[in-house]
Amino acid sequence: MANDPERFDSMLLAMAQQHEGGVKDLLATIVGFLSRKTDFFTGGKQGEWEKVVKDVFYEQAKKAQDEADKAKKEREDAEKRLKDIQQKKEQERLARDFEPATVTEITDQEAEQMQEDIEKDKKSKTDSGDGEGSSNEAQADNASEEEDDPKEKGKLKPNAGNGCDLENYRWTQTLEEVELRVPLRQVLRPRDLNVTISKRHLTVAVKGQPPIIDGDLDSDVKVEESTWVLQDGRNLLVNLEKVNKMNWWGRLVTTDPEISTRKINPEPSKLSDLDGETRGLVEKMMYDQRQKEMGLPTSDEQKKQDVLKKFMEQHPEMDFSKCKFN
Structure with a gap:
């Protein structure tokens, strides 16, 4: 406890809030206390107090600079990891897009049979009235069924990113990943945050404050390919890589309101x-x-x-x- 550098922070913070002139007025109060209540300026050798002040200030300045450099490196490393993952995904997508197509030749007899099947299918749809009009009617029936379906009651409409906009954060999704954005109410450093991503649980919190998110995820994620980064000190971006890439999430964590996955487009x-x-x-x-x-x-x-x-x-x-x- 004696070596805890933060044990007087609450007291000093309360003092600082009462000094409208900022740091200069706060320092004047502390130095005035040393002058009036101690022999800090007069009890030692000539100029000794100046050496003490310089040593303390230079030591704290070095610590502050080291912390700033460390935070900058953590931010750059996180951004690099995120960029590497995005580049990897883009390369995989390009590899799929440029995969050579295969062509299967068919005989003239097979081609004629295929054409006959197509004509029969068109005729059967025409005879049964399964045309554009019936398609519109089917869409209207489906919409009516959705409104009457008790499973859909209370579910929210997805946002433009097929996720949900909530009071403290916003999430969107594709079939491959979930992106979470958390706006912060103050400028922070990465070390001020507690972000824990596990296979089925997510925790997001500012240290010393109640968690913003602390719950079980809607589905499993790949921990090793999920990342987070602090942007401009005010916005937390979390990317979660889905394990099941054939499913839409109905919510980020199980305590969130559920969206209608039927309306995802x-x-x-x-x-x-x-x-x-x-x-x-x-x-x-x-x-x-x-x-x-x-x-x-x-x-x-x-x-x-x-x-x-x-x-x-x-x-x-x-x-x-x-x-x-x-």
Whole structure:
């Protein structure tokens, strides 16, 4: 306790707040105390007090400069790690985009069969009225179902970044990562913050104050690829790398209000950045997730049902009444 340099901080802070003239007035009060109540200026050899003052001030100045250099290095290192991760992601994206496409040749007979299947499909849609009008009606029905669905009641609409704007912070997401921005009410250094990222838990706090965030994450993250950096001393940026890249988060931590993942709509420009195969996979995943939330079959389940239905139609002599299909 005797060596704790911060043990008088609260007392000195209270004193400083009462000096409207700032540091100069505060120093005048302290030096005046030494002059009136001690023999600091007169009890030693001539000029000894000057040496003591210089030694103390130079020592503290060096400590302050060392701390500033350390904080600057920590900030630069964090920014470099963040930049390296972003460059790595960009290189991976470019590698996917420029992956050579494969071309499969088909025979004339196969081409004719494909064309016949397309024409039959168009005709069946026309006969059943499954055109643009029915598509609009289906969209209206879906919107109505969402409003009536008790699971959707109380859920917030996602912000422009498919996340949520809350009182003390804002988070956005892509399928790969979550970005958290926390505006701070004072200028701070990295060592003034307590940011702990674990696989399923996040803590963000200013030391000596109640946590801004302290809760379980909506899903697992890759700790080694998640980073945080303090920007301009006033804004904390946290990047969380998702483990499951096929899922949208409904909230940052479990204590947050939940957003409606049905209403998430990735920017078309983001989807267009993907190669054809990856984009098809992402769109299929989004469709399947919406179907699951509405209690409807996924695309794979629908295909199985269609195959079964076709088989049953081709074999009316068989009795399927006692069969159970999953």
